[in-house]
Amino acid sequence: MKYFLMTIVLLALLTSSCSSDNGDNNTNQMDEEVESIDKTVNKKNVGDSANDLLIAENFQSLVVEIFYVEGYKPTNNTLSNFESFLSDRLHKPNGIQLELKMIASPGQDIYTISDIRAIEDEIRTFYNNGNELTVFGLFLDGAYSENTENGSVLGIAYRNTSFIIFEETVQSFSGQPLAPNITVLETTVLNHEFGHIMGMVNAGTEMQTNHQDVEHGRHCTNEDCLMYWTAETGEGLLNMINGGTIPTFDNLCLNDLQANGGK
Ligand SMILES: [Zn+2]
Ligand SMILES: [Zn+2]
Numbered sequence: 001m002k003y004f005l006m007t008i009v010l011l012a013l014l015t016s017s018c019s020s021d022n023g024d025n026n027t028n029q030m031d032e033e034v035e036s037i038d039k040t041v042n043k044k045n046v047g048d049s050a051n052d053l054l055i056a057e058n059f060q061s062l063v064v065e066i067f068y069v070e071g072y073k074p075t076n077n078t079l080s081n082f083e084s085f086l087s088d089r090l091h092k093p094n095g096i097q098l099e100l101k102m103i104a105s106p107g108q109d110i111y112t113i114s115d116i117r118a119i120e121d122e123i124r125t126f127y128n129n130g131n132e133l134t135v136f137g138l139f140l141d142g143a144y145s146e147n148t149e150n151g152s153v154l155g156i157a158y159r160n161t162s163f164i165i166f167e168e169t170v171q172s173f174s175g176q177p178l179a180p181n182i183t184v185l186e187t188t189v190l191n192h193e194f195g196h197i198m199g200m201v202n203a204g205t206e207m208q209t210n211h212q213d214v215e216h217g218r219h220c221t222n223e224d225c226l227m228y229w230t231a232e233t234g235e236g237l238l239n240m241i242n243g244g245t246i247p248t249f250d251n252l253c254l255n256d257l258q259a260n261g262g263k
Pocket of ligand 1: 196
């Protein structure tokens, strides 16, 4: 028995010394470059990068890498609405850039949040680099695994620099009779999810007055505000949007963002 244990200890020592030797001896420039990217800074909790997004001190530019499944690309008007929304709020003197990339369908009808995290980990190419902050977005086919009969989820912000839009679900709601057009729905969901990444409501950006709809999590109590909870389910959003107007931050939300350094 003793001998057996000793063998295991020896083996363990040998294995660990071998692997560290290999690491030291085989390091080349390519490895060093890969190692210098710290992906963990982009994998924190929603709202953790709110201040870095809003102010210019640590990051002077922003790149939003937006992947879309073939057939589920956001409209050009949605993208330009989103760009204005970002530049209206974020201090990024060296610019805000959207990088669009098409991917093939991952091939599922239903996606869980861990499926989505795994897809991101496989396809994301931009991580924070120097004074450039990066955000990942995905316009996906299929539907969210947690959808309920009256709650079809349209989007989720799920990491400090990551969001998903269930574009097939968004398109199915915009196809309903009397529904707002696709650009209005896409822009609302996209801006709302990015609002969460900006730390709203009470999730990384501190409230100046109490306006959190605690019952519905990190949302605003004002039913006309972009951060009202119904903005991210299809059924809720059709009720919320009047006359095709895209909801914006109300003054309570704007006050919070400005107090946290935003425009
Ligand atoms: Zn929300
Ligand atoms: Zn609000």
